[in-house]
Amino acid sequence: MAIDKVKALGFDVFGTVVDWRASVAREVRGLCAPKGIEVDWEAFATAWRARYQPSMAKVRSGERPFVILDVLHRENLEGVLEAFGISGLTEPEKDHLNRAWHRLDPWPDSPPGLARLRKRYPLATLSNGNVALMVGLARHGNLPFDAILGAEVARGYKPDPQVYQTTARMLGLEPHELMLVAAHNNDLVAARAAGLRTAFVTRPTEHGPGQTIDLVAEHDFDVVAEDMLDLASRLGC
Amino acid sequence: MAIDKVKALGFDVFGTVVDWRASVAREVRGLCAPKGIEVDWEAFATAWRARYQPSMAKVRSGERPFVILDVLHRENLEGVLEAFGISGLTEPEKDHLNRAWHRLDPWPDSPPGLARLRKRYPLATLSNGNVALMVGLARHGNLPFDAILGAEVARGYKPDPQVYQTTARMLGLEPHELMLVAAHNNDLVAARAAGLRTAFVTRPTEHGPGQTIDLVAEHDFDVVAEDMLDLASRLGC
Numbered sequence: 187m188a189i190d191k192v193k194a195l196g197f198d199v200f201g202t203v204v205d206w207r208a209s210v211a212r213e214v215r216g217l218c219a220p221k222g223i224e225v226d227w228e229a230f231a232t233a234w235r236a237r238y239q240p241s242m243a244k245v246r247s248g249e250r251p252f253v254i255l256d257v258l259h260r261e262n263l264e265g266v267l268e269a270f271g272i273s274g275l276t277e278p279e280k281d282h283l284n285r286a287w288h289r290l291d292p293w294p295d296s297p298p299g300l301a302r303l304r305k306r307y308p309l310a311t312l313s314n315g316n317v318a319l320m321v322g323l324a325r326h327g328n329l330p331f332d333a334i335l336g337a338e339v340a341r342g343y344k345p346d347p348q349v350y351q352t353t354a355r356m357l358g359l360e361p362h363e364l365m366l367v368a369a370h371n372n373d374l375v376a377a378r379a380a381g382l383r384t385a386f387v388t389r390p391t392e393h394g395p396g397q398t399i400d401l402v403a404e405h406d407f408d409v410v411a412e413d414m415l416d417l418a419s420r421l422g423c
Numbered sequence: 424m425a426i427d428k429v430k431a432l433g434f435d436v437f438g439t440v441v442d443w444r445a446s447v448a449r450e451v452r453g454l455c456a457p458k459g460i461e462v463d464w465e466a467f468a469t470a471w472r473a474r475y476q477p478s479m480a481k482v483r484s485g486e487r488p489f490v491i492l493d494v495l496h497r498e499n500l501e502g503v504l505e506a507f508g509i510s511g512l513t514e515p516e517k518d519h520l521n522r523a524w525h526r527l528d529p530w531p532d533s534p535p536g537l538a539r540l541r542k543r544y545p546l547a548t549l550s551n552g553n554v555a556l557m558v559g560l561a562r563h564g565n566l567p568f569d570a571i572l573g574a575e576v577a578r579g580y581k582p583d584p585q586v587y588q589t590t591a592r593m594l595g596l597e598p599h600e601l602m603l604v605a606a607h608n609n610d611l612v613a614a615r616a617a618g619l620r621t622a623f624v625t626r627p628t629e630h631g632p633g634q635t636i637d638l639v640a641e642h643d644f645d646v647v648a649e650d651m652l653d654l655a656s657r658l659g660c
Binding site for chain 1: 545547557569570571576
């Protein structure tokens with residue numbers, strides 16, 4: 187089987203390993219509610235995240251040079267605060283809120299699932315998050331990554347093929363020896379086009395109870411799993 | 424104190440965290456002795472390592488573009504095999520031998536010392552070794568690094584200041600918030616000049632029983648420790 191040649195796993199992180207929506211909603215509520223500010227915090231998290239792809243698109247297109255995701259998140263925060271009519275936060279408060287992305291909680295199966303997978307495979311992040319962000323959330327969530335790779339190290343943003351390929355090369359691997367683990371069909375399709383193996387993990391509430399996308403694997407990926415523990419079982423870990 | 428501002432530790436690895444000399448000698452002996460080849464294996468390891476600085480110097484000077492340390496090690500292996508009159512190894516055997524550097528044993532205090540340090544500080548490699556090499560030896564030696572940074576990610580070799588500074592920046596830190604841990608005076612002097620804090624760890628047998636260099640800290644580094652466990656105690660871990 188193709189997966190017998192896989193020598194390491196690369197992980198998409200936002201939504202796949204960690205629950206960004208509930209975590210960001212909790213952080214912004216924790217900062218704003220004591221100030222008497224009340225908005226739909228899940229909607230706030232969703233709106234912040236909605237600015238993620240457009241902001242990276244400007245880097246991918248060459249419209250602006252590469253900047254790390256912390257910078258894009260911080261710029262996007264200004265827009266979403268304005269859109270929700272939230273004002274009066276200090277710069278240190280905004281910086282603290284921006285680092286909510288460094289403190290995202292893992293899905294409950296992620297720490298034990300990754301611990302099992304790590305016994306057999308080196309595990310690397312293959313995320314658009316920057317190194318400091320990934321180190322923060324890996325320590326926060328007890329996620330045993332062997333290396334923090336992906337966007338900042340490759341100086342680009344997924345789904346650019348060079349991000350997947352640079353990650354494989356830095357691990358000393360051919361693209362087909364690296365498997366991307368992700369909860370998003372488009373990420374996996376791009377990884378496959380770059381030569382990687384692919385594992386779809388279902389995260390049906392990443393976007394909340396009314397989620398309509400990425401509920402199922404829409405392509406013939408190498409592995410389809412319910413969660414990280416199921417993935418570990420399917421990979422013989 | 425200056426060290427109160429330190430937020431992460433970066434580690435030199437060869438000689439500081441792992442015992443390259445005994446490990447390489449063991450690997451080359453294991454491959455060659457069954458073939459009836461007998462040389463001074465510790466001298467072989469030392470001779471291989473002696474070609475390390477000159478090979479990096481060509482990258483630092485711009486004489487050749489950046490290549491990872493695995494490539495330099497492999498080139499240097501050819502020269503040292505010839506110098507020791509060893510012939511007849513196959514290409515796969517040479518490649519296996521070159522990856523001895525991915526399987527270096529830690530000094531005994533390194534795994535428990537790093538485990539204590541990691542409770543308080545994020546730990547990153549700040550080594551000239553490439554990512555795959557570092558991932559390999561971290562897994563081999565149970566070394567709990569949070570991130571693999573240093574030469575390959577910075578596209579340069581220590582003691583170029585940008586290697587130290589890029590490592591700090593990727594950790595989201597100012598240079599003075601990162602402390603280099605190393606057993607080598609010259610590495611620490613360069614790190615200090617780049618703005619980092621410094622911790623000298625004594626490794627009096629890195630070069631064997633007759634070692635004459637780096638037996639003591641020759642400069643006023645921020646911390647001087649006997650080994651990684653002593654470093655952990657001195658940093659309050």
